[in-house]
Amino acid sequence: MTKIALVTGTSTGIGFATSLHLARHGYRVFAGMRNLAKADPLREAAASLPLDIVEMDVTVQASTDAAFDIARQAGPIDVLVNNAGVGAATPLELTPEEEHRAVFETNYFGAIRCIQAVLPEMRERGAGTIVNVTSMEGLMAMSNQIPYSASKWALECAGEALAHEVYRFGVRVVNIEPGVIMTDIFKNSASATRYDRESPYQPIMRRNGKMFSAGFKVGAQPDIVAETILEAIETPDYKLRWPVGDDALGMYRGRQAIADEDWVSMGDNLSDADYNGRYLQYFGIQL
Template identity: 40%
Template structure:
């Protein structure tokens, strides 16, 4: 079985993934900023890790020892129009969602390269392929992660290291119940915000379902790169692949009931 380090394991998808991989017999190294939030996880190792801190990343990787699989899961989301989202929030999202993943990659993959074995799993999103209004910055971080992963796949593949992208749709973790949002009292985008309400959690894909896809991707013998996860992600990406831009725009507006 593999030793698997997962970032952002304290809740939601990261926790579900840790549980699923531990259930399958893997040695899971669960990490979170506050290590006490991992106390009840039945895993091989629990470590404090802040992906925005190079010192924290370096310390956690040293404590983890050999890592066969890195799962870059830590991420945050914010909702706002692009014309007014604070740049402090833009920097925060990139620091966690993109730079955090890259910090982990730079810390873990040299040993994989030397062993000529290992797997990097980057948790992207369907919005890493299909951007939606009011989550443009979050989407852009996932598009960036997709670009990094495509390059990394070619760079590390030469040394026998796999790179995998998992692309979930909406996940019922609670993260979308009340995301950070930036709107003024008389914001002209408030009508769009009203249209872009997220579905109730119970109508989203359960995190356990996405966790099973992640675990399948880790264990898969084939060199498959992209793994859409959830029925909504599979349907949306299938439409994106077969329709031109005007036709897809019409289909997307219909799917998310957007009149804007």
Template identity: 40%
Template sequence: MSKVVLITGGSSGIGKAIGEYLSSKGYKVYGTSRNPDRIKEKFNFPIVALDVTKPESIDKAISEIVALEGHIDVLVNNAGIGITGPVEETPTDEIRNAFETNFYGPIHVMKSVLPYMRKQGSGKIINITSIAGYMGLPYRGIYSATKAALEITTEAFRMETRQFGIEMTNIAPGDFATNIVAGRYHAPVLANSPYKDAYGRTLAMMNEHVDAGENPVKMAKAVCKIIETTNPKIHYKVGAPLQKFSIVLKRILPDKMYERMLLNHYKLK
């Protein structure tokens, strides 16, 4: 019997790549989108309606999949949004929206799927976080915070749920060539802002990094490997060697030395 995999945010980017790869490996995949009716391209797996900011939408989608398949074996919490800008100039509503999507959303999805996994005595939950969640990055502080919150919560959550035969892990990607920039909230570069020059340069650099990012299939293969691993690790990182090494440096360097390294990288004073 094929394992049933639910991927939130499965209609584009990393989520789509994971869905296509797992489908090719014989998994029964369901992707999600807030508005599947607006999707014009064809997929080799079904896309169901699910908005991670609306618990009733989550419950409805998961109950429908269970009614069709009888079980959900793997949840890949992938849905998320980007957000950039000086913290001082980022609207509070946008900060809340980022947390609703990147943190509260995955928690709601896990809460909804756990009773089914607990009943079947097994299940695997893979939370897609970010290497940015391991450090406070200038002009990406809110995004870093949302992903860091999910990383830490997963550490606790996995200890609480292991008694039920449920395995939970994080996988943190670096920069991948996806359409995240198009859907990301950018605080505007204001003409009279004291952050104008520094933020403008940093924003251009961030966009370049995404455009030059790695193929999302690399993430798909990593997720597949985790699914097929018994007792997976707590944290996985997938990205360019320098991006992964930056986490090691954060751990071993004095705080101010690491901060200086980031300031030099982003050409900030």
């Protein structure tokens, strides 16, 4: 019997790639996206695949319910991929509260809304997989991106606790933690990104940018995340966390290996040579 997957945030990037990858590997995919005006590229790429595009804004209960109702017409949902997300890059002092809340509404509460939609049926059937696409920033708190990082930490926490709650029911929960991936999240978060050369936070902003620049040079594509998601769903060897990319793995392992105070002290007035040297030593990333 064909398994059914619902993927959120599919107009571009990771959601786009994951929808296609699952459809190519035997899943009937319902690809949710907030703005159907952006649906044509996915519709064209999936022309011969078992993939349906559904309107879905994860921050709106009625929209979410309608999308799940459409998917359930094909049968019970076997896989939920919580991918919809928004970014932001601004020091906390300069981040409006409403912007902070908006990040959580999509990245955390949107995912929780979707989980609660599928969990009763998965529990009753004794089967199903919930995939949370978080971030390497869900494993390591990142300055200059506190709302984004905090929302991903929250989803990481929810995924870990939920995995424990539903383990005995046969429901699998996995957290996928991509590093820097070449997606439109950076372009889409431009309005919530504030770089000011005159700001007292300018060194923090610049260092955060250098971390992303290092990732851009590697040029990791969304396909590697899609491949990891399929592996996490289908492997017989369950694993909760799945860092994706050398940068994500390096930061995950490196942060575990150093003291909290060593990481915090990197916010000091360090020379570029000192800061870059520590980053390479701790995380294996050349800035």
